Amino acid sequence: MYGHHYSPATISNISKATQENVATFHERSLEANYSVLFLDGTCLPLRRGTVSKECIHIALGITPEGQKAVLGYEIAPNENNASWSTLLDKLQNQGIQQVSLVVTDGFKGLEQIINQAYPLAKQQRCLIHISRNLASKVKRADRAVILEHFKTIYRAENLEMAVQALENFIAEWKPKYRKVMESLENTDNLLTFYQFSYQIWHSIYSTNLIESLNKKIKRQTKKKVLFPNEEALERYLVTLFEDYNFKQNQRIHKGFGHCADTLESLFD
Structure with a gap:
């Protein structure tokens, strides 16, 4: 599907096969503890009567063991704290109890939203x-x-x-x-x-990790026709996120393997 040009009808037919995946993605159980949570938004074109840009609020997490995954997302006409709050609420409902560090670009008001959801989490500006x-x-x-x-x-x-x-x-x-x-x-x-731990400093002083994912999303999107509605966009995103998570599942993010015990102890 990626890297090829399809007509709107073909994309619709392919996307139907992933409809159930969207619900499964949002309802799946997540780990209780994450060492790092990256929050960032990216904009994609979507038709809502007229063509407009929609903000995809994305959460990417890394466990103490170094496993990295896209945890969830929320779509809105623009980046806003209500959507970030909704996303964090969903992550809690999916099982995330504690986060050691949240890395953001400093979107105004987001610090307070994070404090409400995860009051014990430390925060890092990109x-x-x-x-x-x-x-x-x-x-x-x-x-x-x-x-x-x-x-x-x-x-x-x-x-x-x-x-x-x-x-x-x-x-x-x-x-x-x-x-x-x-x-x-x-x-x-x-x-x-x-x-x-110093072994992971390079990964956590910025949002570069999640921004690289966002750039990949935009590169793939440029190869596609306009998303006709939010449902089509969601099916596309979930397919991409599941592929990303599958590839990352057997990998340990750089540095985390050297300090997993230390990171795990922060939740004791």
Whole structure:
């Protein structure tokens, strides 16, 4: 199905075979504990009277043992906290009891939604998003130097050195970019990932893991005709997510195999 061009009628016929898979996907039981939960949204074209973009709110999780999977999704006309809340409620109903860390791009209000659903979960802001935001607010002549300097914050050897690197970064650039640096000073959850095992730092300081999945979804979607309705879109997404989960099922995500016991102990 993927990588080929089909007519709307053919896509409809193929999709009918996956109708039951959609319900099964939403109703399946999930693990009780996840070390990391990544939340991110991506937009896809959908026809609702007229052609529009719909936001797919996606949750991807990694267990203490390092097994990675798409856990659930929610479709809405735009990214919003009501949809994120609904998605987290569904994940709870499917069995997720505890999450150690939630990584997001900092969508306004999402931090509170996460706190309500999983009050014990720590949160990490995506530092790549922070870096992109910095790049958009500084002069082009300073951009490369500033971004390279910013990397010292998330490439430090430990939390103490990271705190010092952040302080040095702000002190260096605040005279020239006061508002930008003040905004950074007021941003929470920048260095949370340092509280976890160093073997997985590279995977949890950003949402890159789930963004790569979202890019794959968009690449595949470009090869297809417009989704005629939300049901067709759901059938397509579930087929893609099930394929992704099947391929990841026998793999241990990089670094997690070295600290599974430590990550598991966080739930004791």
